[in-house]
Amino acid sequence: MTPSQATTEQFSYATLGKTGLRVFRMGLSASYRPGTAAIHSALDAGVNVLFAYGFDRQMIRVLRETLRKKRDSYVVITGAYNYLWSHQNVRRTVEKRLRQLTTDYIDVFLFLGVMKKEQFTERARDDLYHCREQGKVRFVGVSSHDRRFAGDLARDGVVDVLMIRYNAAHRGAEADIFPRLAAHNTGVLSYTATRWRQLLRRPRGWPKDGFSPTAQQCYRFVLSHPSVHVCLTAPSNRKQLEANLRALEEGPLSEEELADMQRFGDAVHGARHWFM
Secondary structure, rough: OHHHHHHHHHHHHEEEHHHOEEEEEEEOOOOOOOOHHHHHHHHHOOOOOOEEEOHHHHHHHHHHHHHHHHHHHHHEEEEEEEEEEEOOOOHHHHHHHHHHHOOOOOOEEEEEEEOOHHHHOOOHHHHHHHHHHHHOEEEEEEEEOOOHHHHHHOOOOOOOOOEEEEEEOOOOOOHHHHHHHHHHOOOEEEOOOOOOOHHHOOOOOOOOOOOOHHHHHHHHHHHOOOOOOOEOOOOOOHHHHHHHHHHHOOOOHHHHHHHHHHHHHHHHHOOOOOOO
16 A cells, blocks of 8 residues: 555544444435435445435435445434424434334434533433443434533543534634543544535635635545544535545645635634524
């Protein structure tokens, strides 16, 4: 293996924290319905981390076919959503996902959408632990926008995996979460590398001839941080998928590229967006 091949290998693969799972560092979500051919193309390219909501029929269909043949080759991640107006039953959702996927276990099961500490109730935590003890899920986690709360979960070793937002415009995890991971070797799954595509558009006042990142650079920015084990991509078609996967071939950003991404991210973060 040449030095360049070794660098690509190190950039493309990681161990998902304490889980010990060997993962391809770009995981796939099919929430934007890229088509089953695109999902199979991702599998052919080496993607082994597959995120599935219960409504993702395309992903569910492919997983049902694939897991029967090579269950140990894939890391399946799903979860129960924390509805603000009612608590979703974690145990019932685990059973539903097992039936949907026709599998005996789920690799990582998350309590999704925790906006503040109080929403991760004792009941939700105990249900996650119960399913892990039964072997129906191998590892448990939480997805949260509350960085300090997520950092506390990592510091205290409450969950095996955290799913967090991290990109050039949202870098608060570098102070609030990443320094706390080592205490219990918590795994990190990140999402929205392009900040819902806002990082692909010039913010108001940004010079027309100034630096403007590509989607690949957005993913490379996230994956250049060693604390991120897997970055999710959610393409809407096969062409987008293939373009995003090229980020792994290009490797980590240079210091100059990192500085450019940070400056651009700050400008995007400072702009007003209706959905934020």
